[in-house]
Amino acid sequence: xxxxxxxxxxxxxxxxxxxxxxxxxxxxxxxxxxxxxxxxxxxxxxxxxxxxxxxxxxxxxxxxxxxxxxxxxxxxxxxxxxxxxxxxxxxxxxxxxxxxxxxxxxxxxxxxxxxxxxxxxxxxxxxxxxxxxxxxxxxxxxxxxxxxxxxxxx
Numbered sequence: 421x422x423x424x425x426x427x428x429x430x431x432x433x434x435x436x437x438x439x440x441x442x443x444x445x446x447x448x449x450x451x452x453x454x455x456x457x458x459x460x461x462x463x464x465x466x467x468x469x470x471x472x473x474x475x476x477x478x479x480x481x482x483x484x485x486x487x488x489x490x491x492x493x494x495x496x497x498x499x500x501x502x503x504x505x506x507x508x509x510x511x512x513x514x515x516x517x518x519x520x521x522x523x524x525x526x527x528x529x530x531x532x533x534x535x536x537x538x539x540x541x542x543x544x545x546x547x548x549x550x551x552x553x554x555x556x557x558x559x560x561x562x563x564x565x566x567x568x569x570x571x572x573x574x
Contacts, residue, residue, distance in 0.1 A: 429485050429486055430485065433485075434486055437457070437484070437486065438457070440456075441453055441456035441457040444456050449509055449512050449517075450462050450509065454501065454505075455505065458481050458487070458498065458501070458502060459481045459482055459484070460479050460480070460481050460502065460505065461479065461480045461481065462477065462478075462479060462509060463477070463478040463479075463480075464476070464477055464478075464510070464513055465477075465478060471513050471514060472514050472515070473514070474510065474513050474514050475541055475542065476510065476539050476540065476541045477506045477507070477509045477510035477513065477539070477540045477541075478506070478537065478538070478539050478540075479502055479505060479506045479509075479537070479538040479539075479540075480535050480536065480537050480538075481502065481534065481535065481536050482534040482535055482536070483531065483532075483533055483534035483535075483536055483558075484534075491530075492532070493530035493531060493532050494530070494531040494532075494536065494558075494564075496525070496527055496565075499525070499527070499531070499536075499556055499564070499565050500523070500525045500565075500567065502536070502538045502554075502556065503523075503525065503538050503540065503554035503555075503556055503565065503567035504520060504523060504554070504567070504569070505538075505540075506538040506539065506540030506554045507520075507540035507552040507553075507554050507567070507569055507571060508520065508540075508571075509540070510540045510541065510542070510552070511550065511552075511571055511573065511574075514545075515573055515574050516574035517574055518550070518571045518572055518573050518574055519571065519572045520569055520570075520571060520572075521549075521569075521570040521571060521572055522569060522570050523567055523568070523569035523570075524567065524568050524569070525565055525566070525567045526565065526566045526567075527564070527565050528563055528564055528565060528566065529558075529562065529563075529564045530564070531556075531557075531558040531564045532558070533558065533559055534558070534559060535558075535559055536556065536557070536558055536559075537556070537557050538554050538555065538556045539554065539555050540552060540553070540554040541553060541554070543568070545573075546573070547573065548572065548573050549570060549571070549572065549573060550570070550571040550573050551568070551569075551570055551571075552568070552569045552570075552571055553566065553567060553568050553569070554566070554567045554569075
């Protein structure tokens with residue numbers, strides 16, 4: 421275990437975090453419960469482009485003890501979820517709700533602290549299928565995980 425791994429999660433903080441996510445969520449893009457639970461912030465780039473012309477969905481979130489695996493680093497499932505969300509929200513922003521057909525994640529280095537950043541983007545965008553990727557990095561800016569995915573466009 422790393423020095424950053426807690427021996428136990430602070431139950432009062434966990435309850436407060438969970439309750440806050442419950443109170444603030446709406447089951448809609450950017451505000452659904454899991455996005456609130458992870459503490460995701462959304463940004464679409466370029467800022468001056470029309471929605472249909474956005475190229476990147478950037479997510480940021482702070483790492484919390486609740487997201488650590490037993491080794492004390494960011495859990496791979498949390499990483500994969502954030503990367504999937506970054507791609508799905510970009511699809512929604514440019515074309516409407518889509519669906520993940522398949523996704524592959526390569527984990528390259530551990531993330532031990534936040535902020536964590538994911539950038540989802542199109543590799544190739546067709547009318548019915550899009551090939552996408554998402555890159556996740558920790559506070560040092562170094563690539564920690566890469567996801568590639570195939571998406572069904574709306």
